[in-house]
Amino acid sequence: MKLCTRCVLPETFPGIEFDEEGVCQYCRNMPPPERRIEQRAKLRERFEQLASEVRAESGYHGLMSWSGGKDSTYTLWLMRHVYNLRMLAFTFDNGFVSPAAMDNMRTIADNLSIDHIIIRPAFPFMQRAFAASVEPGMYPPKALERASGICNTCMGLAKGLALRLALEKDVPMMVYGWSPGQIPLPSAFLRPNRKMLQAMAEAAASPFTRMNEHVAAYFPEARHFEAAPQMPVNVSPLVFLDWREEEALEVVQAHGWKRPDDTDPNSTNCLLNTFANQIHAQQMGYHAYAMELAGLVREGYMQRDEALRRLAIPPAPDLVSSVAERLGVSVDALLERARVSGAN
Numbered sequence: 001m002k003l004c005t006r007c008v009l010p011e012t013f014p015g016i017e018f019d020e021e022g023v024c025q026y027c028r029n030m031p032p033p034e035r036r037i038e039q040r041a042k043l044r045e046r047f048e049q050l051a052s053e054v055r056a057e058s059g060y061h062g063l064m065s066w067s068g069g070k071d072s073t074y075t076l077w078l079m080r081h082v083y084n085l086r087m088l089a090f091t092f093d094n095g096f097v098s099p100a101a102m103d104n105m106r107t108i109a110d111n112l113s114i115d116h117i118i119i120r121p122a123f124p125f126m127q128r129a130f131a132a133s134v135e136p137g138m139y140p141p142k143a144l145e146r147a148s149g150i151c152n153t154c155m156g157l158a159k160g161l162a163l164r165l166a167l168e169k170d171v172p173m174m175v176y177g178w179s180p181g182q183i184p185l186p187s188a189f190l191r192p193n194r195k196m197l198q199a200m201a202e203a204a205a206s207p208f209t210r211m212n213e214h215v216a217a218y219f220p221e222a223r224h225f226e227a228a229p230q231m232p233v234n235v236s237p238l239v240f241l242d243w244r245e246e247e248a249l250e251v252v253q254a255h256g257w258k259r260p261d262d263t264d265p266n267s268t269n270c271l272l273n274t275f276a277n278q279i280h281a282q283q284m285g286y287h288a289y290a291m292e293l294a295g296l297v298r299e300g301y302m303q304r305d306e307a308l309r310r311l312a313i314p315p316a317p318d319l320v321s322s323v324a325e326r327l328g329v330s331v332d333a334l335l336e337r338a339r340v341s342g343a344n
């Protein structure tokens, strides 16, 4: 298979174009390093300004979407101990948070002195939602370029719940553990107005209304937007702060974080990930993490060889079959469902 000679995007990636040197358009169109350093510094300045404004407020200063993985745990530490912000951690439990990740979160929340809310939707609902996420039309093709349908389902629900919590509790900042390359640079500090935020919430809810599920409780409603005195700012600090992976690992380990050995190399917290990736690869013809790892390589946060190594690791069959068993559906049956509904 032909790959971009600079990042790791394959020729099967939708809309990819290689130039005569075999470089993809994402690598070619990347702003020069000086420009990115400048942009990052600007984002950092805006974040530090906001942090100093909200620090005097009485309630929570930030709502951290916490997976229990290394990056979001490190972000939580930064917010709490470097920026001295009162954080509320929120975890969306899709029914597949690994026991090791749960242990980590219990230890870390106490060690960092953080309040923690876990919401775990009823598992039968999650089963139906995951099965529906492979169907063509559930998500726009663009959304599937960055993550599998199953991941999109979790992220949609997690985002909706987090936003509802932030509005209900009047939290001025929603914090995410995305690292550079995982999201576009300008998205790392977003100050949406009410209208934008409401549109975002509606877009996140729409796939579920489409599958005819009652999901109002998982998303903010019009009354939340009307009652909230301020709209929370979206912040992904790892995108614009200076940090190194080894340093992050050292910090979280010093606070009791242990690397889970029960998940796959692309996710240190979710047991569903391998399964979701296998379906995505078979359905779409490229790895669900191709775009993310390509971004990390492009931004210089991962060696190309390391990204290639991760993309080449075959899904562990026992992990895939145990997930299939819990979901009550086989990989083949899901792919068949995707084909049949695609033909309709």
Ligand SMILES: [Zn+2]
Pocket (backbone or CB within 6 Å): 004, 005, 006, 007, 008, 009, 023, 024, 025, 026, 027, 028, 294
């Ligand atoms: Zn490339």
